[in-house]
Amino acid sequence: MVSGLKTRFTVATLIITLIVGSFMGILVYAQEESTNRPEYDLIIVRNDDLIDYITVQPYARLLDIPVLPVNPQGLDEKTWAQLYSYVQLGWKNILIVGNSNAVSKEVEDELLKMGYSVTRIGGDVRTETAEKLAIHFYPTGSKAVVIASALDYGSALAASKFAMEYELPMLLTLENDLSEHAIAGLSSLNPDLVIIVGTGINETIETKLQSMGYQTYWLGRTVEKPPVSPPEEPSPYTYSFIGAVLALAITIPVVLYWAKKRWYSNKIPVEVLTEKERIVVKALIDQGGKVKQEDLPELTGYSRPTVSRIIQELEKKQLVEREKVGKTFIVKLVKEIDLKE
Numbered sequence: 001m002v003s004g005l006k007t008r009f010t011v012a013t014l015i016i017t018l019i020v021g022s023f024m025g026i027l028v029y030a031q032e033e034s035t036n037r038p039e040y041d042l043i044i045v046r047n048d049d050l051i052d053y054i055t056v057q058p059y060a061r062l063l064d065i066p067v068l069p070v071n072p073q074g075l076d077e078k079t080w081a082q083l084y085s086y087v088q089l090g091w092k093n094i095l096i097v098g099n100s101n102a103v104s105k106e107v108e109d110e111l112l113k114m115g116y117s118v119t120r121i122g123g124d125v126r127t128e129t130a131e132k133l134a135i136h137f138y139p140t141g142s143k144a145v146v147i148a149s150a151l152d153y154g155s156a157l158a159a160s161k162f163a164m165e166y167e168l169p170m171l172l173t174l175e176n177d178l179s180e181h182a183i184a185g186l187s188s189l190n191p192d193l194v195i196i197v198g199t200g201i202n203e204t205i206e207t208k209l210q211s212m213g214y215q216t217y218w219l220g221r222t223v224e225k226p227p228v229s230p231p232e233e234p235s236p237y238t239y240s241f242i243g244a245v246l247a248l249a250i251t252i253p254v255v256l257y258w259a260k261k262r263w264y265s266n267k268i269p270v271e272v273l274t275e276k277e278r279i280v281v282k283a284l285i286d287q288g289g290k291v292k293q294e295d296l297p298e299l300t301g302y303s304r305p306t307v308s309r310i311i312q313e314l315e316k317k318q319l320v321e322r323e324k325v326g327k328t329f330i331v332k333l334v335k336e337i338d339l340k341e
């Protein structure tokens with residue numbers, strides 16, 4: 001029986017080695033591909049104006065992450081629950097597109113309370129937002145840039161699709177003249193080629209681009225194929241062997257760590273709690289996970305109104321439940337919370 005167990009463990013170890021090795025190889029490959037590129041788990045945009053959603057699509061595709069439109073004034077209950085579930089999946093980094101007039105500070109504060117690390121990129125006008133996004137995701141520049149009208153949603157959508165397919169940054173401009181932010185973006189990105197998309201742009205813009213020394217291609221007007229090609233996906237298998245070798249050295253510790261980690265994975269991370277919520281939760285844990293609400297002020301040092309407000313927030317996060325017993329409430333922890341930081 002012992003021999004059989006050893007055999008099964010050996011086979012399992014080999015399988016895990018191959019899986020981990022391949023995974024590590026892909027990670028090495030992905031790391032090379034994403035050099036100097038910011039990393040996010042989710043992008044948030046306003047849900048009442050499509051332009052930011054359209055503008056950010058090439059970068060969402062670049063990082064292979066979703067874009068979530070939200071109410072710009074505040075998170076509704078359904079969206080809050082959705083975002084909170086992402087925290088439990090291990091998502092940490094969020095990019096908000098637009099200034100505080102586009103997506104309010106209240107939304108950002110709610111995300112921070114959940115434990116997210118939040119970055120905001122936005123300008124006073126949509127052309128500035130497009131400029132900042134392009135420079136942020138292409139800090140070392142790009143050989144080609146896509147440009148479209150900031151006021152023609154159809155052209156902007158076509159430009160976004162082209163930028164997605166060809167992995168290029170996208171700028172927005174005015175219809176009759178190059179916007180100052182488009183000029184600034186071009187200066188930072190330093191492209192050889194500017195690809196103009198749509199009919200919402202005046203021909204004088206192409207003339208101005210050419211006078212600035214840029215080669216131009218007008219998608220939809222120029223008969224020839226664009227002088228750029230979609231990026232070829234290099235095979236990650238080249239890196240799999242390296243990953244497999246590294247995995248041999250760490251497989252057994254990983255297996256042991258995974259067994260220990262499995263128990264902790266169901267715990268709610270402490271980062272989702274505010275400082276006051278942590279104190280209330282600790283008091284609950286110290287009392288065996290259940291306590292009368294009227295006893296919490298003495299246990300925490302907070303006033304009754306403060307305790308009541310904290311309990312309501314914990315209920316919203318589905319971490320506690322209240323049961324009315326007589327004239328008081330019994331507060332119960334319904335999820336295990338890891339208070340170790």
